[in-house]
Structures are given as structure tokens and as C-alpha cells.
Amino acid sequence: MLEHYRNHEAERAAEGIVPKPLNAEQVAGLVELLKNPPAGEDAFLLDLLVNRIPAGVDEAAYVKAAFLADVAKGTAASPLVSREEATRLLGTMLGGYNIPPLVELLDDQVVGSVAATALKDTLLMFDAFHDVEDKRQAGNTLAQSVMESWANAEWFLKKPALAESITVTVYKVPGETNTDDLSPAVDAWSRPDIPLHAQAMLKARMERPLETIEELKQKGHPIAYVGDVVGTGSSRKSATNSVLWHMGDDIPHVPNKRAGGVCIGGKIAPIFFNTMEDAGALPIECDVTKVDTGDVITINPMRSSPTRAGDVIAGSS
DSSP states (O other), X not given: OHHHHHHHHHHHHHTTSOOOOOOHHHHHHHHHHHHSOOTTOHHHHHHXXXXXXXXXXXXXXXXXXXXXXXXXXXXXXXXXXXXXXXXXXXXXXXXXXXXXXXXXXXXOTTTHHHHXXXXXXXXXXXXXXXXXXXXXHTTOXXXXXXXXXXXXXXXXXTSOOOOSOXXXXXXXXXXXXXXXXXXXXXXXXXXXXXXXXXXXXXXXXXXXXXXXXXXXXXXXXXEEEEEEEEEESSOHHHHHHHHHHHHSEEETTEEEEEEOOEEEEEEEXXXXXXXXXXXXXXXEEBOOTTOOTTOEEEEOTTTTOOEETTEEOOOBO
């Protein structure tokens, strides 16, 4: 399993992209290796477990959640993963297969408090919310603490505050950028593979777009996508994924997807604006006629006034 994965990793590196997340068969092999790790592979195996398996309801996530649940409950063991760590890692899987074992573990004397901490930061509970409430009504104090935490929105209030100023380097595409420019339909087959599909972004529209973006990153600031009109068209999700792959931030424990980033447009198509927001990006509408590729500008989200070298560029919304 490790040999095949490393060969794949090398093949993708030759293309300038990260490897694909592990599939269910690979995770099953990883589980066996975690139970009896080969010498010298501890760190690599743990990295695969923690960072290279999809979250949510992917088939690979099912295998991961089942393994972690068994370790957390003490019915399986790994010299690399304690019961506490297995429970904590269940809490990084967002929602889906990890939820039932976390709720069950609220009754566990050893890892119950770890499960409670994990659930406090978990929103995708769906009907399992009622299972936590049932435990609360039955007198489970950890379930009580989880419900109170949700009610107090601690998951939200503990997030970092939006910075008062954000300095970015501009990558500008003049005129109208539609979603087919960002996510070409001829490459639609690769859309589920975000790092691969993102290689096609703007290939028919700009000269050396990806190379230019990488060169601009050498200035040491995040890159802001800027256009006169941005995001018209229907492929807004895959277009957003492509932009954020090049200009966003890695999502902890979620392989091959990014969030964050800044998009500035004289006009941003409303549905693209909303999709960018949903992905954790900061979309801004303002006059962009005074900025060009390579400019370093400062965004002041609280004052709606992007500036360059201290001079206000335009009001924004």
C-alpha cells in the first residue's frame, strides 16, 4: 500500500500537484499498518490518517471512522493512536460516520470529555442532535455541556476575528471573467479532483496565468483575484474551488480543498459572490480601474476602503 501511494505521490509531484486523497481500499490497508506499523513509518502513517482521508460521508471516511471508533472504545488498538487521540480525530471529520460513535462515547468514563469537546465544535449533527438531548435529559453532564456550548455558539465565537486590515497582491483579469474561464467545460471530467482541475484555470484566457500567480506569491502576501466583472456563468462551485486552490488556505484534516482567499470585482455575479462566501472567501465589490496585476493593496473590511500605499482606491461593499 505504501509503495503504491508513494509511486502515485511521485507521479502527481511531476505534474506539480498533490496526491489524491486515500480511497476506501487504501484506508483499509492503512488501518492494518497502523495496528502493526513497519519500522520507521510512524510519522508517515499518522500523517496519512490525520490529513489524507476525506471527511464527511465518503467511503474512505467510513473506514476511517470505524477504525477510530474501535480504538476509542478500546475494542481495537494501535501503538500510534491512543483512545483519547482516536476520539479527538473523530471530531475532525466534520459530520457523518463520526457522529454516532462520538455521541456514544459521551457515556465513556475514559474519553467522554474528549468526545464532548469534539462535539462542541461539530455542527453537522442532523437527527443525532436528539440523541445528545436524550442523554442530557437522562442526566449525562457531558451531554449537558455540549448542548450549552451549542446554545452559546462557542464554536463560532472561538474562531479568529476578521483582521482589521488585509494586505494582498493583485492578480487582475481585465474585462469579464465567467465561470468557464475559471473552470473550463472541456476539463469538466477533472472537476472532482480540485488540484488537477485547477491547473486549467484561465488557460484559454490569459498567458501564463498560473506561473504569474506563483511569481506574485514571492512578494510575500496572499493573492487577491481581481476583475472588472467576475463569476458570471453556472459553474460557480468548481470555479470557486479553482480560484481558492491557487489563492486560498488549506483546510485542516480535509485533503485537496481550500478555503479563504480574496476576490475583488467591479461587479461580482450574485450567485458566485454567495458561493465564495460559503467557501470562506472574502468577496468585495468596488471600483477596480485603479489597480493592476502586481499591485500591493490593503483591504480594510471594517471601513470598506481598499488602499494602495495609504491612498484610498475606492469604496466597497
